[in-house]
Amino acid sequence: MVALSLPAPPRTSVLTDVGHVWWRETLTIVRDPFSLIFSLVQPLVFLGFFGPLLSGLAGDGALFGGSSLQWFLPGVVVMITMFGTSMTGANLQFEIMTGAFERMLATPLARSSLMVGRALKELTPLVVQAAIITLVAIPFGFVLYPMHVVVGLVMLGIFGVGVGALSYALAIAARKTEWIFWAVQQSLLFPLLILSGMMLPLETGPGWMQVVSKFNPLTYIVDAERVLFSGTFGSLTIVWGFVAALVTAAVGLFVGVRSIRKATI
Amino acid sequence: MIHTEALTRSFRVGKETIEAVRGIDLDVAEGELVAFLGPNGAGKSTTLRMLTSLLPPSSGSAQVAGVDVVAKPAEVRRRIGYIGQKDGAGHNYRVWDELVMQGRFYGMSKAQAVANGEDLLRTLDLDALRMRKVSTLSGGQKRRLDIALGLIHAPGLLFLDEPSTGMDPQNRANLWEHITRIREQRGTTIVLTTHYLDEADAMAERVVIIDHGRIIADDTADALKRKQAGDRLTVVVRPADADRTRGLLATEGSEPAEKPDPDGVALSIRVEAASHAMPGVLERLRTAGVDVLAASARQPTLDDVFLNLTGRSLREGES
Ligand SMILES: Nc1ncnc2c1ncn2[C@@H]1O[C@H](COP(=O)(O)OP(=O)(O)O)[C@@H](O)[C@H]1O
Ligand SMILES: [Mg+2]
Numbered sequence: 001m002v003a004l005s006l007p008a009p010p011r012t013s014v015l016t017d018v019g020h021v022w023w024r025e026t027l028t029i030v031r032d033p034f035s036l037i038f039s040l041v042q043p044l045v046f047l048g049f050f051g052p053l054l055s056g057l058a059g060d061g062a063l064f065g066g067s068s069l070q071w072f073l074p075g076v077v078v079m080i081t082m083f084g085t086s087m088t089g090a091n092l093q094f095e096i097m098t099g100a101f102e103r104m105l106a107t108p109l110a111r112s113s114l115m116v117g118r119a120l121k122e123l124t125p126l127v128v129q130a131a132i133i134t135l136v137a138i139p140f141g142f143v144l145y146p147m148h149v150v151v152g153l154v155m156l157g158i159f160g161v162g163v164g165a166l167s168y169a170l171a172i173a174a175r176k177t178e179w180i181f182w183a184v185q186q187s188l189l190f191p192l193l194i195l196s197g198m199m200l201p202l203e204t205g206p207g208w209m210q211v212v213s214k215f216n217p218l219t220y221i222v223d224a225e226r227v228l229f230s231g232t233f234g235s236l237t238i239v240w241g242f243v244a245a246l247v248t249a250a251v252g253l254f255v256g257v258r259s260i261r262k263a264t265i
Numbered sequence: 266m267i268h269t270e271a272l273t274r275s276f277r278v279g280k281e282t283i284e285a286v287r288g289i290d291l292d293v294a295e296g297e298l299v300a301f302l303g304p305n306g307a308g309k310s311t312t313l314r315m316l317t318s319l320l321p322p323s324s325g326s327a328q329v330a331g332v333d334v335v336a337k338p339a340e341v342r343r344r345i346g347y348i349g350q351k352d353g354a355g356h357n358y359r360v361w362d363e364l365v366m367q368g369r370f371y372g373m374s375k376a377q378a379v380a381n382g383e384d385l386l387r388t389l390d391l392d393a394l395r396m397r398k399v400s401t402l403s404g405g406q407k408r409r410l411d412i413a414l415g416l417i418h419a420p421g422l423l424f425l426d427e428p429s430t431g432m433d434p435q436n437r438a439n440l441w442e443h444i445t446r447i448r449e450q451r452g453t454t455i456v457l458t459t460h461y462l463d464e465a466d467a468m469a470e471r472v473v474i475i476d477h478g479r480i481i482a483d484d485t486a487d488a489l490k491r492k493q494a495g496d497r498l499t500v501v502v503r504p505a506d507a508d509r510t511r512g513l514l515a516t517e518g519s520e521p522a523e524k525p526d527p528d529g530v531a532l533s534i535r536v537e538a539a540s541h542a543m544p545g546v547l548e549r550l551r552t553a554g555v556d557v558l559a560a561s562a563r564q565p566t567l568d569d570v571f572l573n574l575t576g577r578s579l580r581e582g583e584s
Contacts, residue, residue: 011343012372024366028357091357099351103414106317106347107370108339 014110021109021117025091026124039125043080043133047073050199069142074152074225075198077130078218081156081163082193084122086185088164089171092118096175105260115256119164123157145231151238152228159221159245165252169259196222220244266422266454267293267316272325273478274311285311287478288325293456295421298448300469301458302567304579308478309458310350313426316456317347330422343371346420350427353411356400360391363399364413371418378417385413388443405436412440416447425457429464441468462567462579474571481574486567493573494565495519496539498546501559503529510555517546528558539563 012020029036050072095101104114130153134144167185174180193199195209196218202210213219224241232238272289275282286308293299301309314320316329318338327334330344354363364385368378386392389409394402402410408431415423428444429437445468447453459465465472466486474482474489482489498518502510507523507530514521518536525531536542539562550557571579 010372016372017370020366020369024355024358024362027359027362027366031359031362094357095355098356099349099353100355102319102349102351103347103353103367103411104370105319106342106345106349107367108343108372109370110339 012108014113017110017113018117018120021104021113022120022124025118025121029121029125036125036128039084040129040132042083043076043129044136046076046079047133047137050076067141069137069140070230071201071226073133073137073142074229075222076133077126077152078156078196078198078222078225079193080129081123081126081160082189082218084126085119085160085163086167086189088115088118088122089167089169089181089185092168093171093175093178093181096171111257111260112253114260115165115168115253116161118168119161120157122164123160126156126160127153143231145229148228148231148233151233152225155221155224155228155238155241155245158242158249159217162245162248162250162252165249165256169252169256172259172263175263192216192218195219198222217244217248266295266297267291267327267329267456269316269327270325272312272315272322272327274308274315274320274323285478286315286322289475289478289480291473291480291483293454295454296452297471298455298469299457299471299473300465301456301473301475302462302465302571302579303458303460303475304577305460307475309460309475310426311478312475313347313424313456313458317345317424318342319347344420344422346415346418346423348411348415348423348425348428350430352399352407353414354399354407356398358399359395360397360399360402360410361386361395363410364417367414368417373418381417381419382413385416388446389413390439404431405433408432408436409440412443419451420453421451422454423456425455427458427460429459429461437464444468460579462571466567472567474567474574476571476575482570489567489570490565491537494569495535496537496542496565497533497563498536498539498543499531499533499561499563500546500550500557501526501528501531502555502557506555507532509553510550513550513553513555514546517542517549526559 092101095104130149134142134149138144170184171181174184195202195213195216197213198218202213220237220240221244224238224244227235227237227241269289269291272286272291273284274286275284277283289312301312303309311320315322315334316327318329318334318341321335329341332340332344334341354360361382364382365375365378368381369375373381386395389412391406391409391413394406394410399407399410408428412425412428415425425444429440432440441464444455448455457469470485472482472484472486472489473480482493484492500510500514510532511521511523514532514534518534521532521534523530523532543560543562547557547560568579571577
């Protein structure tokens, strides 16, 4: 017997799918904007406490080539990107548990859109966060180069999708034991952040740290963001930043889509 | 609508291999309402997850809605609706948002998703809950939302995994009313799983009994009961009449089984259409001078069918 064929609804493009997944996630913020306000506090706290410490440390100018704020602020923006996108898997893990993820897997949504859409949702508040800490920093001597910052955010967006996808894959791999997700996420996040020179300059650190940092994609992102935030376009560092972002995104999506296909949720 | 050949699926857990599904051959025609009935762990969900392309089979093939599930899983997903065993709706989202977004996931326009969503809210009594967060809904309300999510794109083929589990009898009746109505309106083909005997019995036109990953029976509930178990006709007589009665009954149906009874002896036989056979049997017993003290005709249940096929009762495993 030949199985009867059913007509199908119109096919949607991957980008449309990404948009839909992103909007579903973003609705949680839209419906509960207070969650966003809380997420704004953290970067401000970082900026407010670390900034003065750094300028005291360096006597402003010597170590950071300009104001320490100009040096530190892009680092904070990278940090909140990492915090946000590396959590992509946490929400997912909850939805795997309840069954919502399986329901979405059964829809025609492109597999990659399930990850990209979620990662972009984690990046959405970032735009608001970046805008606010930048505005707050201006009275304290921060010089804003809007075009450069936009390019910097695009780079972070690409990078963040990659980190989000990896976090997503981690959540699927650790779907049966929740704590493993957190253990891995935490034990990777902080070394990566510190070994990128995000919080403190690595130039004064031991040699091995500087060597290890060369293998950390985040280092290239942080360096590129610093160049961009200082108002320069003509630097090879920016190209390397984009290379690191694109490689992270490609690896993340490859691993992520594979883990969705392989997993038996 | 569905055609499978020797579909199997095994899982590796540590060193052990679990053969969850061991060879399913199944054909489902357009418009059928089929229930997979079987105890927990029989392989019902695993079969359903293979048919919905969520799980690749270990071997065998399946065509669903005209599409091969292994070769073109994404095409299968576009043509079907699936309501899984767990909560489909995300706990941190609003009822209405989930419903509309689900329509968008299937490529529907906003207007179309809203129109169908409104319709479903009304038929499934969810209207008052539209702005509620899913986590605040009761079990029955969540289940009704899951059904709405599975129906938003009006699929021609719908899979439901234990749709009524955790619902009270009132909600179960409502749910079935909705499913029946949708089927009448749209001619939807429906495949569902259940471990509730009465549900499979009352609702499905075709019952596929699954045990240990295999189909052990496949027919209408009535035919299964008739062929696999048969009606039982029981009469109670005084011990003095027992021998004579036994002889007479043996000519009417199967070899009589005997059980003691407070009034005397209960003798029962398996006959076709027991309630119709009863007047004739009583007549002939009386003519032979047997004083019948009590009589009953009992139709078998699907549990009798399962017992007959496997030697186990389905009720034992029920929680
Ligand atoms: N993802 C999985 N990993 C390992 N074993 C599984 C998995 N899914 C199902 N099984 C096993 O396969 C068997 C059939 O399960 P299932 O199809 O869920 O049964 P049912 O739905 O009939 O209760 C069970 O023994 C179950 O433990
Ligand atoms: Mg099941």
